[in-house]
Amino acid sequence: xxxxxxxxxxxxxRLRVVAGLPEHDAQCLPGRFYTDPDYFRxxxxxxxxxxxxxxxxxxxxxxxxxxxxxxLFDEPLLVVRxxxxxxxxxxxxxxxxxxxxxxxxxxxRRFVCSYHAWSYGRAGELVNAPRMRDKGVTRETCSxxxxxxxxxxxxxxxxxDPEARPLAPRLGQLxxxxxxxxxxxxxxxxxxxEEWRTNWKCLVENFMEAYHLSVVHPETLHPYTPTGxxxxxxxxxxxxxxxxxxxxxxxxxxxxxxxxxEEERRRSTLFCLFPTQIASQAATLLVSFSxxxxxxxxxxxxxxxxxxxxELTQDELEDRIALWHEVNRExxxxxxxxxxxxxxxxxxxxxxxxxxxxxxxxxxxxxxxRQVPPEETPLRAVSAY
Amino acid sequence: xxxxxxxxxxxxxxxxGGALACATCHVATDPVWAERLGPPGPLEDEMLDxxxxxxTPTSRLSCQILASEELEGLILIVPPAVL
Numbered sequence: 001x002x003x004x005x006x007x008x009x010x011x012x013x014r015l016r017v018v019a020g021l022p023e024h025d026a027q028c029l030p031g032r033f034y035t036d037p038d039y040f041r042x043x044x045x046x047x048x049x050x051x052x053x054x055x056x057x058x059x060x061x062x063x064x065x066x067x068x069x070x071x072l073f074d075e076p077l078l079v080v081r082x083x084x085x086x087x088x089x090x091x092x093x094x095x096x097x098x099x100x101x102x103x104x105x106x107x108x109r110r111f112v113c114s115y116h117a118w119s120y121g122r123a124g125e126l127v128n129a130p131r132m133r134d135k136g137v138t139r140e141t142c143s144x145x146x147x148x149x150x151x152x153x154x155x156x157x158x159x160x161d162p163e164a165r166p167l168a169p170r171l172g173q174l175x176x177x178x179x180x181x182x183x184x185x186x187x188x189x190x191x192x193x194e195e196w197r198t199n200w201k202c203l204v205e206n207f208m209e210a211y212h213l214s215v216v217h218p219e220t221l222h223p224y225t226p227t228g229x230x231x232x233x234x235x236x237x238x239x240x241x242x243x244x245x246x247x248x249x250x251x252x253x254x255x256x257x258x259x260x261x262e263e264e265r266r267r268s269t270l271f272c273l274f275p276t277q278i279a280s281q282a283a284t285l286l287v288s289f290s291x292x293x294x295x296x297x298x299x300x301x302x303x304x305x306x307x308x309x310x311e312l313t314q315d316e317l318e319d320r321i322a323l324w325h326e327v328n329r330e331x332x333x334x335x336x337x338x339x340x341x342x343x344x345x346x347x348x349x350x351x352x353x354x355x356x357x358x359x360x361x362x363x364x365x366x367x368x369x370r371q372v373p374p375e376e377t378p379l380r381a382v383s384a385y
Numbered sequence: 386x387x388x389x390x391x392x393x394x395x396x397x398x399x400x401x402g403g404a405l406a407c408a409t410c411h412v413a414t415d416p417v418w419a420e421r422l423g424p425p426g427p428l429e430d431e432m433l434d435x436x437x438x439x440x441t442p443t444s445r446l447s448c449q450i451l452a453s454e455e456l457e458g459l460i461l462i463v464p465p466a467v468l
Contacts, residue, residue: 110400112401116406128408130401130406
Protein backbone atom coordinates (compact mmCIF):
# COMPACT_ATOMS: atom_id res chain seq x y z
CA UNK A 1 0.00 0.00 0.00
CA UNK A 2 1.29 3.44 -0.76
CA UNK A 3 0.99 6.03 1.98
CA UNK A 4 -1.87 8.51 1.62
CA UNK A 5 0.40 11.55 1.75
CA UNK A 6 3.60 11.56 -0.31
CA UNK A 7 6.65 11.91 1.86
CA UNK A 8 8.67 14.36 -0.17
CA UNK A 9 11.50 14.68 2.39
CA UNK A 10 12.09 10.94 2.48
CA UNK A 11 11.97 10.74 -1.31
CA UNK A 12 14.56 13.49 -1.43
CA UNK A 13 16.66 11.53 1.08
CA ARG A 14 16.50 8.62 -1.34
CA LEU A 15 17.43 10.87 -4.26
CA ARG A 16 20.45 12.14 -2.37
CA VAL A 17 21.55 8.56 -1.77
CA VAL A 18 21.11 7.52 -5.39
CA ALA A 19 22.77 10.69 -6.68
CA GLY A 20 25.65 10.18 -4.27
CA LEU A 21 26.51 6.65 -5.40
CA PRO A 22 29.87 6.19 -7.09
CA GLU A 23 29.66 5.83 -10.86
CA HIS A 24 30.39 2.11 -10.96
CA ASP A 25 27.62 1.44 -8.39
CA ALA A 26 25.04 3.66 -10.08
CA GLN A 27 21.41 2.65 -9.73
CA CYS A 28 18.21 3.88 -11.28
CA LEU A 29 15.69 5.89 -9.29
CA PRO A 30 12.76 3.98 -7.76
CA GLY A 31 9.54 4.01 -9.76
CA ARG A 32 7.80 6.44 -7.44
CA PHE A 33 9.95 9.30 -8.77
CA TYR A 34 8.26 8.80 -12.13
CA THR A 35 4.70 8.21 -10.97
CA ASP A 36 4.02 10.30 -7.85
CA PRO A 37 1.97 13.41 -8.72
CA ASP A 38 2.98 15.20 -5.50
CA TYR A 39 6.66 14.65 -6.25
CA PHE A 40 6.08 15.97 -9.76
CA ARG A 41 4.52 19.15 -8.34
CA UNK A 42 7.50 19.41 -6.00
CA UNK A 43 9.90 19.17 -8.96
CA UNK A 44 7.97 21.88 -10.81
CA UNK A 45 7.94 24.25 -7.84
CA UNK A 46 11.49 23.72 -6.65
CA UNK A 47 13.46 23.71 -9.88
CA UNK A 48 11.67 22.96 -13.14
CA UNK A 49 9.84 26.28 -13.20
CA UNK A 50 13.08 28.19 -12.48
CA UNK A 51 15.24 26.57 -15.10
CA UNK A 52 16.03 27.47 -18.69
CA UNK A 53 13.95 25.57 -21.25
CA UNK A 54 14.54 25.40 -24.98
CA UNK A 55 11.47 26.55 -26.92
CA UNK A 56 12.74 26.15 -30.47
CA UNK A 57 15.20 27.48 -33.03
CA UNK A 58 15.73 31.18 -33.67
CA UNK A 59 15.50 30.75 -37.43
CA UNK A 60 11.93 29.49 -37.08
CA UNK A 61 11.13 33.19 -36.68
CA UNK A 62 13.64 34.88 -38.98
CA UNK A 63 11.83 38.15 -39.77
CA UNK A 64 10.21 40.92 -37.74
CA UNK A 65 6.69 39.90 -36.74
CA UNK A 66 7.38 36.17 -37.08
CA UNK A 67 6.11 34.27 -34.07
CA UNK A 68 5.16 30.93 -32.59
CA UNK A 69 3.36 30.07 -29.36
CA UNK A 70 4.00 27.56 -26.62
CA UNK A 71 3.44 26.83 -22.99
CA LEU A 72 5.76 26.24 -20.05
CA PHE A 73 3.88 24.89 -17.00
CA ASP A 74 1.20 27.47 -16.26
CA GLU A 75 2.58 30.12 -18.59
CA PRO A 76 1.27 30.58 -22.14
CA LEU A 77 4.13 32.02 -24.18
CA LEU A 78 4.39 34.12 -27.32
CA VAL A 79 7.83 33.92 -28.94
CA VAL A 80 8.21 36.78 -31.40
CA ARG A 81 10.92 38.52 -33.45
CA UNK A 82 10.71 42.28 -32.92
CA UNK A 83 11.28 45.11 -35.36
CA UNK A 84 14.66 45.55 -33.65
CA UNK A 85 15.61 41.98 -34.58
CA UNK A 86 15.45 40.72 -31.00
CA UNK A 87 13.68 37.51 -30.03
CA UNK A 88 11.30 38.02 -27.13
CA UNK A 89 9.34 35.60 -24.99
CA UNK A 90 6.14 37.39 -23.98
CA UNK A 91 3.23 36.43 -21.80
CA UNK A 92 0.51 35.33 -24.22
CA UNK A 93 -2.45 36.73 -22.30
CA UNK A 94 -4.32 39.92 -23.14
CA UNK A 95 -3.85 42.47 -20.36
CA UNK A 96 -7.58 43.12 -20.22
CA UNK A 97 -9.11 39.95 -18.82
CA UNK A 98 -6.61 37.23 -19.58
CA UNK A 99 -7.79 35.91 -22.96
CA UNK A 100 -5.13 34.01 -24.90
CA UNK A 101 -3.73 36.48 -27.41
CA UNK A 102 -1.93 34.67 -30.26
CA UNK A 103 -2.44 31.13 -31.52
CA UNK A 104 -0.28 28.74 -33.46
CA UNK A 105 2.42 30.46 -35.47
CA UNK A 106 2.69 33.03 -38.24
CA UNK A 107 3.76 36.57 -38.95
CA UNK A 108 1.92 39.75 -38.09
CA ARG A 109 2.22 43.50 -37.72
CA ARG A 110 0.28 43.49 -34.49
CA PHE A 111 -1.43 41.02 -32.21
CA VAL A 112 -5.16 41.68 -31.80
CA CYS A 113 -7.13 40.07 -29.00
CA SER A 114 -10.15 38.19 -30.33
CA TYR A 115 -12.26 39.18 -27.34
CA HIS A 116 -12.32 43.01 -27.29
CA ALA A 117 -9.81 43.97 -30.00
CA TRP A 118 -7.05 45.26 -27.74
CA SER A 119 -3.92 45.26 -29.86
CA TYR A 120 -0.19 44.90 -29.20
CA GLY A 121 2.93 45.50 -31.26
CA ARG A 122 5.76 43.13 -32.05
CA ALA A 123 7.56 43.86 -28.77
CA GLY A 124 4.38 43.34 -26.75
CA GLU A 125 3.68 47.05 -26.32
CA LEU A 126 0.00 48.03 -26.07
CA VAL A 127 -1.05 49.77 -29.27
CA ASN A 128 -4.79 50.24 -28.92
CA ALA A 129 -7.50 49.48 -26.37
CA PRO A 130 -10.90 50.72 -27.62
CA ARG A 131 -12.81 52.99 -25.24
CA MET A 132 -10.20 52.59 -22.52
CA ARG A 133 -8.41 55.94 -22.72
CA ASP A 134 -9.81 57.25 -19.45
CA LYS A 135 -9.23 53.97 -17.62
CA GLY A 136 -5.48 54.25 -17.15
CA VAL A 137 -4.91 51.70 -19.90
CA THR A 138 -1.66 52.78 -21.52
CA ARG A 139 1.50 51.41 -23.01
CA GLU A 140 3.11 51.87 -19.59
CA THR A 141 0.44 49.98 -17.64
CA CYS A 142 -0.82 47.36 -20.06
CA SER A 143 1.93 46.02 -22.27
CA UNK A 144 2.69 42.29 -22.34
CA UNK A 145 5.09 41.10 -19.63
CA UNK A 146 8.19 39.34 -20.88
CA UNK A 147 10.28 36.44 -19.59
CA UNK A 148 14.04 36.11 -19.60
CA UNK A 149 15.09 34.85 -23.02
CA UNK A 150 18.44 33.90 -24.50
CA UNK A 151 19.46 32.69 -27.93
CA UNK A 152 22.45 30.34 -27.78
CA UNK A 153 23.81 28.45 -30.75
CA UNK A 154 20.58 29.16 -32.60
CA UNK A 155 18.36 27.74 -29.83
CA UNK A 156 15.79 29.94 -28.08
CA UNK A 157 15.76 29.48 -24.29
CA UNK A 158 13.28 30.94 -21.83
CA UNK A 159 13.10 31.00 -18.06
CA UNK A 160 9.99 31.73 -16.01
CA ASP A 161 12.11 33.03 -13.14
CA PRO A 162 12.80 36.76 -13.48
CA GLU A 163 15.85 36.33 -11.18
CA ALA A 164 17.33 33.53 -13.29
CA ARG A 165 21.07 33.75 -13.69
CA PRO A 166 22.20 33.91 -17.32
CA LEU A 167 22.48 30.64 -19.20
CA ALA A 168 25.14 31.23 -21.85
CA PRO A 169 28.06 31.83 -19.43
CA ARG A 170 27.49 28.36 -17.97
CA LEU A 171 27.62 26.60 -21.33
CA GLY A 172 31.30 26.97 -22.18
CA GLN A 173 32.05 23.25 -22.12
CA LEU A 174 28.97 22.30 -24.10
CA UNK A 175 29.86 25.02 -26.58
CA UNK A 176 33.34 23.47 -26.95
CA UNK A 177 31.84 20.02 -27.53
CA UNK A 178 29.64 21.35 -30.33
CA UNK A 179 31.97 24.06 -31.63
CA UNK A 180 33.08 22.49 -34.92
CA UNK A 181 29.53 21.54 -35.91
CA UNK A 182 28.58 25.26 -36.04
CA UNK A 183 25.29 24.50 -34.33
CA UNK A 184 24.22 28.15 -34.54
CA UNK A 185 24.37 28.07 -38.33
CA UNK A 186 22.25 24.99 -38.86
CA UNK A 187 19.07 25.84 -40.75
CA UNK A 188 15.57 24.79 -39.63
CA UNK A 189 13.81 22.25 -41.80
CA UNK A 190 10.68 21.41 -39.83
CA UNK A 191 9.18 21.29 -36.36
CA UNK A 192 6.77 18.82 -34.75
CA UNK A 193 4.75 18.68 -31.59
CA GLU A 194 3.45 15.54 -29.86
CA GLU A 195 2.09 14.47 -26.50
CA TRP A 196 3.58 11.34 -24.92
CA ARG A 197 2.22 9.54 -21.87
CA THR A 198 5.44 9.27 -19.92
CA ASN A 199 7.28 11.06 -17.12
CA TRP A 200 9.66 13.75 -18.37
CA LYS A 201 12.67 12.08 -16.76
CA CYS A 202 11.98 8.83 -18.59
CA LEU A 203 12.43 10.49 -21.98
CA VAL A 204 15.58 12.28 -20.85
CA GLU A 205 17.05 9.00 -19.61
CA ASN A 206 15.95 7.09 -22.71
CA PHE A 207 17.45 9.58 -25.15
CA MET A 208 20.70 9.87 -23.26
CA GLU A 209 21.54 6.20 -22.88
CA ALA A 210 23.08 4.14 -25.66
CA TYR A 211 22.25 0.83 -23.99
CA HIS A 212 18.87 0.55 -25.72
CA LEU A 213 19.91 1.63 -29.24
CA SER A 214 20.56 -1.74 -30.83
CA VAL A 215 17.61 -3.43 -29.13
CA VAL A 216 14.90 -0.82 -29.63
CA HIS A 217 16.15 0.62 -32.94
CA PRO A 218 17.62 -2.39 -34.78
CA GLU A 219 16.82 -1.10 -38.25
CA THR A 220 16.55 2.64 -37.72
CA LEU A 221 19.58 3.54 -35.61
CA HIS A 222 21.65 0.38 -35.05
CA PRO A 223 23.19 0.47 -38.57
CA TYR A 224 24.71 3.90 -37.81
CA THR A 225 24.83 4.18 -34.04
CA PRO A 226 25.05 0.71 -32.50
CA THR A 227 25.20 0.42 -28.73
CA GLY A 228 28.65 -1.14 -28.81
CA UNK A 229 30.38 1.89 -30.36
CA UNK A 230 28.92 4.50 -28.03
CA UNK A 231 31.19 6.33 -25.63
CA UNK A 232 30.30 8.67 -22.80
CA UNK A 233 31.57 12.18 -23.35
CA UNK A 234 31.86 15.44 -21.41
CA UNK A 235 29.56 16.60 -18.66
CA UNK A 236 29.36 19.36 -16.08
CA UNK A 237 26.72 21.00 -13.89
CA UNK A 238 24.71 22.12 -16.90
CA UNK A 239 24.82 19.16 -19.33
CA UNK A 240 25.84 15.61 -20.12
CA UNK A 241 26.69 13.98 -23.43
CA UNK A 242 27.79 10.90 -25.31
CA UNK A 243 29.23 10.09 -28.71
CA UNK A 244 27.28 7.61 -30.82
CA UNK A 245 30.07 6.55 -33.18
CA UNK A 246 29.40 5.12 -36.66
CA UNK A 247 30.85 1.75 -37.73
CA UNK A 248 33.65 1.93 -40.30
CA UNK A 249 31.46 -0.04 -42.65
CA UNK A 250 28.71 2.56 -42.59
CA UNK A 251 28.52 4.98 -45.49
CA UNK A 252 29.29 8.66 -45.18
CA UNK A 253 26.76 10.79 -43.32
CA UNK A 254 27.91 13.98 -45.02
CA UNK A 255 30.59 16.63 -44.73
CA UNK A 256 28.92 19.42 -42.77
CA UNK A 257 30.92 22.39 -41.50
CA UNK A 258 34.46 22.68 -42.88
CA UNK A 259 36.19 22.58 -39.47
CA UNK A 260 34.86 19.19 -38.38
CA UNK A 261 37.35 16.44 -37.58
CA GLU A 262 36.90 13.01 -39.09
CA GLU A 263 35.85 11.66 -35.68
CA GLU A 264 33.17 14.34 -35.43
CA ARG A 265 31.91 13.51 -38.93
CA ARG A 266 31.77 9.80 -38.07
CA ARG A 267 29.47 10.16 -35.10
CA SER A 268 26.32 11.74 -33.69
CA THR A 269 27.04 13.84 -30.60
CA LEU A 270 24.12 13.57 -28.21
CA PHE A 271 23.61 15.93 -25.29
CA CYS A 272 21.14 16.82 -22.59
CA LEU A 273 21.10 20.46 -21.53
CA PHE A 274 19.58 20.01 -18.08
CA PRO A 275 16.82 19.60 -17.41
CA THR A 276 14.61 19.27 -20.49
CA GLN A 277 16.51 19.68 -23.77
CA ILE A 278 17.87 16.58 -25.50
CA ALA A 279 19.52 16.77 -28.89
CA SER A 280 21.61 14.91 -31.45
CA GLN A 281 24.16 16.91 -33.42
CA ALA A 282 25.71 15.33 -36.52
CA ALA A 283 27.59 16.78 -39.48
CA THR A 284 24.55 17.54 -41.61
CA LEU A 285 21.68 17.07 -39.17
CA LEU A 286 20.63 18.53 -35.82
CA VAL A 287 17.59 17.08 -34.09
CA SER A 288 16.53 18.71 -30.84
CA PHE A 289 13.71 17.83 -28.47
CA SER A 290 12.16 20.21 -25.94
CA UNK A 291 10.37 18.29 -23.21
CA UNK A 292 7.52 20.26 -21.63
CA UNK A 293 6.25 18.42 -18.54
CA UNK A 294 2.45 18.59 -18.31
CA UNK A 295 1.78 16.07 -15.53
CA UNK A 296 3.68 13.31 -13.77
CA UNK A 297 2.79 10.95 -16.62
CA UNK A 298 2.39 13.33 -19.56
CA UNK A 299 4.74 15.50 -21.59
CA UNK A 300 4.51 17.69 -24.64
CA UNK A 301 7.47 17.07 -26.94
CA UNK A 302 8.36 19.81 -29.40
CA UNK A 303 11.14 18.73 -31.72
CA UNK A 304 12.97 20.39 -34.56
CA UNK A 305 15.13 19.13 -37.38
CA UNK A 306 17.81 21.45 -38.76
CA UNK A 307 20.40 20.85 -41.46
CA UNK A 308 23.76 22.16 -42.70
CA UNK A 309 23.29 24.41 -45.69
CA UNK A 310 21.98 22.65 -48.78
CA GLU A 311 24.17 19.56 -48.48
CA LEU A 312 21.24 17.15 -48.06
CA THR A 313 18.71 17.02 -50.88
CA GLN A 314 15.00 17.48 -50.24
CA ASP A 315 14.48 13.73 -50.65
CA GLU A 316 17.27 12.95 -48.20
CA LEU A 317 15.74 15.36 -45.68
CA GLU A 318 12.32 13.74 -46.04
CA ASP A 319 13.98 10.35 -45.50
CA ARG A 320 15.63 11.59 -42.31
CA ILE A 321 12.36 13.04 -41.07
CA ALA A 322 10.63 9.72 -41.71
CA LEU A 323 13.47 7.93 -39.94
CA TRP A 324 13.18 10.10 -36.85
CA HIS A 325 9.40 9.67 -36.75
CA GLU A 326 10.05 5.93 -36.72
CA VAL A 327 12.73 6.22 -34.03
CA ASN A 328 10.33 8.26 -31.91
CA ARG A 329 7.58 5.70 -32.38
CA GLU A 330 9.97 2.96 -31.23
CA UNK A 331 10.95 4.90 -28.09
CA UNK A 332 7.47 6.16 -27.33
CA UNK A 333 6.05 2.63 -27.41
CA UNK A 334 8.59 1.54 -24.81
CA UNK A 335 8.16 4.57 -22.56
CA UNK A 336 4.37 4.55 -22.56
CA UNK A 337 4.34 0.87 -21.64
CA UNK A 338 6.90 1.37 -18.89
CA UNK A 339 4.99 4.31 -17.41
CA UNK A 340 2.15 1.93 -16.65
CA UNK A 341 4.35 -0.44 -14.63
CA UNK A 342 6.49 2.03 -12.72
CA UNK A 343 3.77 2.55 -10.11
CA UNK A 344 4.24 -1.05 -8.97
CA UNK A 345 5.38 -1.64 -5.42
CA UNK A 346 8.06 -3.80 -7.04
CA UNK A 347 9.40 -1.10 -9.34
CA UNK A 348 13.13 -1.71 -9.01
CA UNK A 349 16.06 0.51 -8.30
CA UNK A 350 18.25 -1.62 -10.48
CA UNK A 351 21.91 -1.17 -11.41
CA UNK A 352 22.76 1.06 -14.35
CA UNK A 353 24.86 -0.24 -17.23
CA UNK A 354 28.54 0.76 -17.46
CA UNK A 355 29.42 4.42 -18.00
CA UNK A 356 29.58 4.36 -21.81
CA UNK A 357 26.03 3.00 -22.00
CA UNK A 358 24.14 4.54 -19.07
CA UNK A 359 26.70 6.84 -17.41
CA UNK A 360 24.79 9.86 -18.64
CA UNK A 361 21.84 8.80 -16.48
CA UNK A 362 24.15 8.92 -13.45
CA UNK A 363 25.11 12.49 -14.50
CA UNK A 364 21.42 13.37 -14.77
CA UNK A 365 20.74 12.03 -11.27
CA UNK A 366 23.61 14.09 -9.92
CA UNK A 367 21.98 17.14 -11.51
CA UNK A 368 18.66 16.20 -9.84
CA UNK A 369 20.49 15.73 -6.55
CA ARG A 370 21.87 19.27 -6.78
CA GLN A 371 18.31 20.64 -7.03
CA VAL A 372 17.30 19.18 -3.68
CA PRO A 373 17.63 21.36 -0.58
CA PRO A 374 20.49 20.39 1.73
CA GLU A 375 20.02 17.57 4.23
CA GLU A 376 17.32 18.56 6.72
CA THR A 377 18.14 18.77 10.43
CA PRO A 378 17.42 15.93 12.88
CA LEU A 379 14.67 18.11 14.38
CA ARG A 380 12.45 17.04 11.48
CA ALA A 381 12.60 13.39 12.55
CA VAL A 382 11.56 14.33 16.09
CA SER A 383 8.58 16.37 14.93
CA ALA A 384 7.23 13.33 13.05
CA TYR A 385 6.31 11.90 16.42
CA UNK B 386 -10.61 48.93 -44.92
CA UNK B 387 -10.22 45.35 -46.11
CA UNK B 388 -8.47 46.45 -49.31
CA UNK B 389 -6.15 48.75 -47.34
CA UNK B 390 -5.25 45.96 -44.90
CA UNK B 391 -4.63 43.48 -47.69
CA UNK B 392 -2.37 46.01 -49.42
CA UNK B 393 -0.52 46.73 -46.18
CA UNK B 394 -1.36 50.43 -46.19
CA UNK B 395 0.46 51.88 -43.15
CA UNK B 396 -1.87 53.18 -40.46
CA UNK B 397 -4.92 51.09 -41.44
CA UNK B 398 -5.27 48.12 -39.09
CA UNK B 399 -8.93 47.10 -38.86
CA UNK B 400 -8.31 45.35 -35.54
CA UNK B 401 -11.97 44.47 -34.94
CA GLY B 402 -12.57 43.29 -38.49
CA GLY B 403 -15.06 46.03 -39.38
CA ALA B 404 -17.37 45.86 -36.38
CA LEU B 405 -17.12 49.52 -35.32
CA ALA B 406 -15.29 48.40 -32.17
CA CYS B 407 -11.74 49.66 -32.47
CA ALA B 408 -11.30 52.92 -34.46
CA THR B 409 -8.07 51.71 -36.12
CA CYS B 410 -9.08 52.33 -39.75
CA HIS B 411 -9.27 56.12 -39.75
CA VAL B 412 -9.24 57.83 -43.15
CA ALA B 413 -10.09 61.28 -44.48
CA THR B 414 -10.96 62.62 -47.92
CA ASP B 415 -11.70 65.88 -49.69
CA PRO B 416 -14.96 67.79 -49.17
CA VAL B 417 -16.42 66.72 -52.54
CA TRP B 418 -15.99 63.03 -51.85
CA ALA B 419 -17.08 63.52 -48.25
CA GLU B 420 -20.36 64.90 -49.57
CA ARG B 421 -20.78 61.98 -51.98
CA LEU B 422 -19.99 59.38 -49.29
CA GLY B 423 -22.47 60.90 -46.91
CA PRO B 424 -22.03 61.46 -43.18
CA PRO B 425 -21.07 58.72 -40.70
CA GLY B 426 -23.89 56.99 -38.86
CA PRO B 427 -24.31 57.47 -35.07
CA LEU B 428 -22.20 54.43 -34.04
CA GLU B 429 -19.40 55.35 -36.45
CA ASP B 430 -19.65 58.94 -35.29
CA GLU B 431 -19.08 57.89 -31.67
CA MET B 432 -16.07 55.74 -32.61
CA LEU B 433 -14.55 58.56 -34.70
CA ASP B 434 -13.97 60.48 -31.46
CA UNK B 435 -11.58 57.71 -30.45
CA UNK B 436 -9.26 57.66 -33.44
CA UNK B 437 -5.52 58.16 -33.19
CA UNK B 438 -4.70 61.70 -34.14
CA UNK B 439 -7.22 64.50 -34.53
CA UNK B 440 -10.63 63.87 -36.07
CA THR B 441 -11.19 66.05 -39.13
CA PRO B 442 -14.44 67.24 -40.72
CA THR B 443 -14.05 64.61 -43.46
CA SER B 444 -12.87 61.76 -41.20
CA ARG B 445 -14.46 58.34 -41.71
CA LEU B 446 -13.83 54.81 -40.52
CA SER B 447 -12.87 53.04 -43.72
CA CYS B 448 -14.59 49.82 -42.63
CA GLN B 449 -17.87 51.62 -43.14
CA ILE B 450 -17.10 52.66 -46.72
CA LEU B 451 -18.24 49.81 -48.89
CA ALA B 452 -16.79 49.66 -52.38
CA SER B 453 -19.20 50.12 -55.26
CA GLU B 454 -19.08 51.36 -58.84
CA GLU B 455 -20.33 54.78 -57.74
CA LEU B 456 -17.10 55.21 -55.77
CA GLU B 457 -14.85 54.83 -58.85
CA GLY B 458 -11.99 57.30 -58.44
CA LEU B 459 -12.37 57.69 -54.66
CA ILE B 460 -9.23 58.97 -52.99
CA LEU B 461 -8.79 58.37 -49.26
CA ILE B 462 -5.87 59.52 -47.18
CA VAL B 463 -4.54 58.23 -43.90
CA PRO B 464 -4.26 61.28 -41.61
CA PRO B 465 -0.55 61.83 -40.85
CA ALA B 466 -1.12 61.74 -37.09
CA VAL B 467 -2.24 58.12 -37.41
CA LEU B 468 1.11 57.02 -38.86
